[in-house]
Amino acid sequence: EDKVVQSPLSLVVHEGDTVTLNCSYEVTNFRSLLWYKQEKKAPTFLFMLTSSGIEKKSGRLSSILDKKELSSILNITATQTGDSAIYLCAAALNTNAGKSTFGDGTTLTVKP
């Protein structure tokens, strides 16, 4: 059975802190690892990682995939209250790249 596990399940930090969110996966036919941010509504896409060891970066957010360890991390530096959200990790499959197995998410709360 395909499985994606995220840790921690929840995290409370103060503005300006740096956070690291973890994701590990055990899936057959792995194609890519995706990160999404979910505020009150729909998840929105952050990153897709296909190659091991190559960092993807967008502003204060960055992510890297380790295919040997079957894991990925999402880093957020200089956190802001607007970063408060659920961060979802998903493993997409070769059988259909849009068919993803999701983790339970990490709920990040950033306090002023």
Place this chain on the structure above:
Amino acid sequence: DVKVTQSSRYLVKRTGEKVFLECVQDMDHENMFWYRQDPGLGLRLIYFSYDVKMKEKGDIPEGYSVSREKKERFSLILESASTNQTSMYLCASSLSFYTGELFFGEGSRLTVL
């Protein structure tokens, strides 16, 4: 921008009622998906469709069916709603077989009494 629209944001139904959840995407995407999201269980795939009139079961298809008569529209049907189907339902689309990025609708929160 891709837009995925779920017609009903909040629904309250009674046990045994038939429920239709509609989803429309406007970017000619091949793939469409229905997920449900529950606290502590994450997003779980119910059904997906990779072409008109084509569908495949996801991880939790029991109690659900789907319809895709047109490329842009994907409907989720609960033939006889039960209380354990109370959940947030998320529709998503992706461009093709080879692209993993999902575009989500805003969700339909269904309560079954």
